[in-house]
Amino acid sequence: MAWRGPNDSRMDDKLDLTFQALADPTRRAILSMLLEDDMAVTDVAEPFEMSLAAISKHLTILTRAGLISQEKRGRVKWCKLEPDAMKAASVWMQGFGQFDPVNLDAFERFLEDVLETGREGDEREGGR
Amino acid sequence: MAWRGPNDSRMDDKLDLTFQALADPTRRAILSMLLEDDMAVTDVAEPFEMSLAAISKHLTILTRAGLISQEKRGRVKWCKLEPDAMKAASVWMQGFGQFDPVNLDAFERFLEDVLETGREGDEREGGR
DNA sequence: CCCATATTCAACCGTTTGGTTGACGATGGC
DNA sequence: GCCATCGTCAACCAAACGGTTGAATATGGG
Numbered sequence: 001m002a003w004r005g006p007n008d009s010r011m012d013d014k015l016d017l018t019f020q021a022l023a024d025p026t027r028r029a030i031l032s033m034l035l036e037d038d039m040a041v042t043d044v045a046e047p048f049e050m051s052l053a054a055i056s057k058h059l060t061i062l063t064r065a066g067l068i069s070q071e072k073r074g075r076v077k078w079c080k081l082e083p084d085a086m087k088a089a090s091v092w093m094q095g096f097g098q099f100d101p102v103n104l105d106a107f108e109r110f111l112e113d114v115l116e117t118g119r120e121g122d123e124r125e126g127g128r
Numbered sequence: 129m130a131w132r133g134p135n136d137s138r139m140d141d142k143l144d145l146t147f148q149a150l151a152d153p154t155r156r157a158i159l160s161m162l163l164e165d166d167m168a169v170t171d172v173a174e175p176f177e178m179s180l181a182a183i184s185k186h187l188t189i190l191t192r193a194g195l196i197s198q199e200k201r202g203r204v205k206w207c208k209l210e211p212d213a214m215k216a217a218s219v220w221m222q223g224f225g226q227f228d229p230v231n232l233d234a235f236e237r238f239l240e241d242v243l244e245t246g247r248e249g250d251e252r253e254g255g256r
Numbered sequence: 257c258c259c260a261t262a263t264t265c266a267a268c269c270g271t272t273t274g275g276t277t278g279a280c281g282a283t284g285g286c
Numbered sequence: 287g288c289c290a291t292c293g294t295c296a297a298c299c300a301a302a303c304g305g306t307t308g309a310a311t312a313t314g315g316g
């Protein structure tokens with residue numbers, strides 16, 4: 001991945017979109033729901049006590065941030081989690097933490113591999 | 129750490145503050161500066177083309193999010209990075225990726241295995 | 257063809273955000 | 287004691303945010 005350092009303005013714009021998208025509890029809840037499975041817009045909206053239009057707006061914001069993708073099949077629009085943007089933000093944050101940057105490089109390579117092959121590696125046990 | 133699951137409202141509030149604080153490029157730049165060293169408010173403000181009052185507000189937001197702390201010594205108020213809050217947000221995000229920093233050792237073993245054998249390990253069961 | 261379903265659009269509204277300016281309280285140096 | 291410096295406060299502003307409602311635009315089913 002072309003890492004341009006913490007001052008790349010393109011990355012800055014991307015982080016703006018990502019963090020702003022994550023800064024709303026409804027949107028975070030939506031992301032959690034999509035972790036379980038892809039969902040139609042109407043189904044995403046169902047557990048929330050707000051209008052479908054409001055949820056539609058939230059989904060647009062998540063899409064622009066790259067956190068999800070939406071594909072229309074028939075008259076139903078399916079929402080799918082896209083962890084890429086989250087990964088970028090996560091990597092940015094790691095720079096401030098107590099995590100080992102060497103391992104970071106390794107997991108970036110790992111992620112690229114995973115994302116390219118389309119494999120999702122959910123053998124991760126904790127399952128929250 | 130007392131992990132209460134992704135629906136703990138206290139954590140939700142904390143994540144709100146954290147992500148909202150991170151959703152502004154000025155504030156992220158300030159955090160980057162503080163990564164190098166502790167700084168006085170005036171010195172933080174110096175490279176930015178906005179008023180001291182504006183920077184002061186940004187610093188208040190960062191403080192309420194727990195991302196920095198401020199200590200007044202004499203008439204100078206020193207700002208210090210506090211990576212703990214960032215770590216909480218980072219951990220939340222990890223739940224969406226294939227990357228698990230808590231389990232980096234296991235991951236490294238897994239990565240070595242993948243790279244050596246070129247094999248990808250488990251197959252996923254059902255597609256979506 | 258007609259109707260129900262799925263989703264977005266457009267206009268609107270109150271609140272929050274990110275900035276400004278000017279006045280103000282504290283503190284340290286001479 | 288005075289003055290310059292450090293930082294915040296208060297009032298204000300435009301723009302963005304998060305929500306609502308009602309109309310509009312597909313699309314699929316009988």
